[in-house]
Amino acid sequence: MKIIPVACLEDNYAYLYPPESILGSCLIVDESTKSAAAVDPVEPEKVLAAAAEVGVRIDCVLTTHHHWDHAGGNEKMAQSVPGIKVYGGSLDNVKGCTDQVENGTELSLGKDIEILCLHTPCHTKGHISYYVTSKEEEDPAVFTGDTLFIAGCGRFFEGTAEQMYQSLCVTLGSLPKPTQVYCGHEYTVKNLKFILTVEPDNEKVKQKLEWAQKQREANQPTIPSTIGEEFETNTFMRVDLPEIQIMPSILQAKFGAKSPVEALREVRKTKDNWKG
C-alpha cells in the first residue's frame, strides 16, 4: 500500500489564504494492481495528474463528508473517469455519490487492500472515516476527514459532544495505536498552539509543535500522525484516558467538567472562541 498526499486548495498567494488552509487529498494505491482510491479529490485535475505521474488508475472515490471542500470535486471526477464509484455517507447530500456506505461497510481495492467504513458523525451527520489495511505487513491507515485533525477535531456543525466523543474516543480511539492518521486539513500548527493553552506542561505537544513548524517552513505536510501520537498530543482524544491522572484535574479546574463528554464540549467551545 502506498499513500500519496495531494495538496489541494493550496494557494500561491499566501497573503490571501494562510498555509493552514491546505486540504490534503490522498491517493491510496494498491501497488500490485496499480489501482487507486482518491480520498476527497476536491481538485480533480491535481489528483488525476498525481495518479498519471505514478502510473495508477483511479477506481473509486472515498468521500468523508458533504462539505464542498471535500465533496466538491466528485462530479468532475465522475465525468473524467467514466464508471468510477463514488462512496460516501449519504446519497442525498454528498455530491456525485453513487454508493452509500454505513458503519462497518467493507470495500476492497485492487488485490491487497481492504477498506472499512466507520461512521464518525458530529462535524456532519453522515461523516465517514475510512480505515485501510493491507495484506502486506505494514501499518494500517485511517482517513479522518474533518472529524479527527492532527491535534484537533472538527466543529460540531451537525452533532453533539456525545457523538464526537463516540467518534473520536471510541470508534477511532479503538483502532491500533500505530494506525497512520491522514486528516482533511493542514491545521496542525495552530491546533498545537491551542493545545498548549490547555495543557501548558505537555512536553510531547511542545516537541510536536516545534517539529510541525519546521515541516511547514519547508513546505512539507504534517500528516500522517498516528492514533498513538494523537492520544499523547490531542486534548480532544485525551478527555478520558485513565492513565493520564493529570488531565481530569486540569480540565476540571479549567472548565468545571464532570465527565469526559462535558470536558470535550468545553474544550471545543473554548477553541471556537480562541483567536490564536
Ligand SMILES: *[C@@H]1O[C@H](CO)[C@@H](O)[C@H](O)[C@H]1NC(C)=O
Ligand atoms: C462502528 O464500527 C466500529 C468498528 O467496527 C465500532 O468500533 C464502532 O463502535 C461502531 N460505531 C457505532 C456508532 O456503532
Ligand SMILES: [Zn+2]
Ligand atoms: Zn467539513
